[in-house]
Amino acid sequence: MPRVLLLAALAALLGVPGAAANGDPASDVLITQQVFIPFAAPISKSAEEELTKTIEAANERGYTIRVAVIVFSGDLGTAVSLWRHPQAYSKFLGSELAFVYTNRLLISMPAGFGIYRGRRPVAKEQRVLARVRARRTPTELTESTTAAVRALAASEGIELPTISAGGSEWRDRAIIAAAGALLLVILFVPRRWLRRGRGDVR
Numbered sequence: 001m002p003r004v005l006l007l008a009a010l011a012a013l014l015g016v017p018g019a020a021a022n023g024d025p026a027s028d029v030l031i032t033q034q035v036f037i038p039f040a041a042p043i044s045k046s047a048e049e050e051l052t053k054t055i056e057a058a059n060e061r062g063y064t065i066r067v068a069v070i071v072f073s074g075d076l077g078t079a080v081s082l083w084r085h086p087q088a089y090s091k092f093l094g095s096e097l098a099f100v101y102t103n104r105l106l107i108s109m110p111a112g113f114g115i116y117r118g119r120r121p122v123a124k125e126q127r128v129l130a131r132v133r134a135r136r137t138p139t140e141l142t143e144s145t146t147a148a149v150r151a152l153a154a155s156e157g158i159e160l161p162t163i164s165a166g167g168s169e170w171r172d173r174a175i176i177a178a179a180g181a182l183l184l185v186i187l188f189v190p191r192r193w194l195r196r197g198r199g200d201v202r
Contacts, residue, residue, distance in 0.1 A: 023078040026068040027096040030105075034059060036068040037142070038075045047142040050163045054146050057160045063153040065104040068093060069145055071138045086114030087126075094118065106152070108145040110136040115152075128155045 026036040034055050037048055051067070058065055070076060073083040082089040090107040094116035097105065104125070107114035113129040115122045132148045135141055150160050 024093065024096060025075065025077050026070070026093055030066050030068060030093070030097055031100050034066050038069065038071050038138075041069075041071040041075070041138045043069075043071075043142050044139045047139045047146075051142050051146045051149070053163045054149050054160055057163075058149055058153050058158070061153070061158050061160070063104075063156060063158045065106055065149065065152070066097075066101060067106045067108070067145060067149065069142055070107060070109045071141060084109065084111040086112050087116075088114070090114030090116035104152070106145070106148060108134055108141060108148065110134060110141060113148055124155065125152055128152055 025038075029036040035052055037043060037051070051069070055065065055067055070083075070086070070089070073080050076083055076089065079089065079092055082092060086107045086109045089109075090105055091114075093107065094102075094105045098118065102118040105116045107116075112134045113132065115125040115129060117125075128151050129148055132151055133144060134148075135144045146163075153160050
């Protein structure tokens, strides 16, 4: 019996680090990256690409910002009590990142936006965000987040380039169309050449 209890205690101890690591998924990602987008959220590739490139452009132009898109309550991990409270979550997440990052942190949820910047005031940013509507579906929320980043940068006189949404989708369609055309050539053109050849022999 004591051996069973000892093994159970060891298993519990081994499980603690994994649980802690998954406590707040956004904090794990934003330590090294500029944007957190939930892995399992049904977000269109074009919307995700547009947001990522917009954030990259903002940082390249001197508007330092990191962003977390929170689509569902499950995206908060153990901080689920902060669901529907984007401003409170921005402070919570900002404090978790404080040892590596202390600049602008934007949170988007279907309930709205939150902005945190350490001890610096964010009243100006909150006024800007109040004019941007956070939409509800995953893809629409991601597009709203892109609009929010652009509006925040513009409030500091930084104009971000327009990202061509759906560029990769158009490229994929073009490749498929080209492959289809090539297949038609392979299937039908040789037959026509053969028919012409036979006609010439006659």
